[in-house]
Amino acid sequence: MRNMNNEEFDRKMAFIVEQQAQFATDIQQMRQLLAQTENVVGRLAHATLEGFKDVNAKLDSLVDSQIRLTEAQTHTDENLRNLICSGRSLFQ
Helix, strand or coil: CCCCCHHHHHHHHHHHHHHHHHHHHHHHHHHHHHHHHHHHHHHHHHHHHHHHHHHHHHHHHHHHHHHHHHHHHHHHHHHHHHHHHHHHHHHC
16 A cells, blocks of 8 residues: 555545535435425325224124114015015905
8 A cells, every 4th residue: 555645645634524424414314205205204194094994984883773773674574574464364
């Protein structure tokens, strides 16, 4: 390795210091971007969770409606059978 004179040493040191300063600036920018990204992800997660809650509530409501509709259909079928039987007995 050859010896550097003072001017070469100063240039290399200035380059290293400049690179270190740029690196520190880049790290700070990355931290800011990370904070913004975390904020956006948090809001999206919250909105998604609320959306799932809403969809689940609607599904629960649909299931309940279907159960009630099935029960009502069963009663209607029974009533219709009884009416048909009553009508047959009247005409026999």
